[in-house]
Amino acid sequence: MAAENSKADLPPSSWPLNPGYEIFLEPVSALLRVEFGGEVVVESDNAQLMYELGHAPVYYFRRDDLRGDLLTPSDQRTHCPYKGDAGYFSVSAGGLTAENAVWYYEDPYEEMAHLAGMFGLYFERFDAWYENGRRIDAPREKEGRINEQNNFAAAHPKLAADWHPDKNARIKPYEFSEHSDTVVWWKNLDREWRESICGRVQRNRG
Numbered sequence: 001m002a003a004e005n006s007k008a009d010l011p012p013s014s015w016p017l018n019p020g021y022e023i024f025l026e027p028v029s030a031l032l033r034v035e036f037g038g039e040v041v042v043e044s045d046n047a048q049l050m051y052e053l054g055h056a057p058v059y060y061f062r063r064d065d066l067r068g069d070l071l072t073p074s075d076q077r078t079h080c081p082y083k084g085d086a087g088y089f090s091v092s093a094g095g096l097t098a099e100n101a102v103w104y105y106e107d108p109y110e111e112m113a114h115l116a117g118m119f120g121l122y123f124e125r126f127d128a129w130y131e132n133g134r135r136i137d138a139p140r141e142k143e144g145r146i147n148e149q150n151n152f153a154a155a156h157p158k159l160a161a162d163w164h165p166d167k168n169a170r171i172k173p174y175e176f177s178e179h180s181d182t183v184v185w186w187k188n189l190d191r192e193w194r195e196s197i198c199g200r201v202q203r204n205r206g
Contacts, residue, residue, distance in 0.1 A: 014081035037094025
């Protein structure tokens with residue numbers, strides 16, 4: 001179950017470049033049940049919900065809460081510049097397979113060390129989710145949070161298109177809010193310049 005790379009093999013994390021980035025976990029005060037292919041994949045009152053800036057919320061579980069007999073290790077690997085390298089499991093039940101539907105960070109960056117031993121599930125790849133027996137259509141969201149629908153890139157796609165592809169190494173426009181005072185590089189045609197995100201937004205509005 002070990003991830004392919006150790007922490008020593010990872011590129012530097014993006015935390016120093018974007019110290020205002022947010023990832024936090026909150027305990028879920030409910031019994032969560034996840035079903036796929038007519039089987040219960042996980043049933044737990046120990047789940048946590050991750051809120052990450054620029055992303056939709058994600059439910060995380062402890063390894064012991066998952067039905068190990070339904071999981072098959074995958075060859076897929078991905079990298080998150082804030083969390084580290086992720087390994088994956090596919091879930092098979094009732095003659096169906098959800099490819100790469102579960103992921104984990106075996107050796108996460110130091111800032112996210114508490115993720116070791118936790119497993120995230122793609123909400124949409126499972127048949128049904130329940131909280132205390134009531135079916136839910138999406139993870140719980142926090143009002144006013146910067147998520148996948150209102151981050152800088154989503155709110156200002158034309159401005160985000162000027163995000164410098166080379167000089168903003170390891171940071172992406174969806175990782176910020178439109179109110180961020182972080183100074184980044186921009187590129188439009190042959191012009192390159194540095195300006196804060198909020199300044200660019202305000203100048204565009206003006």
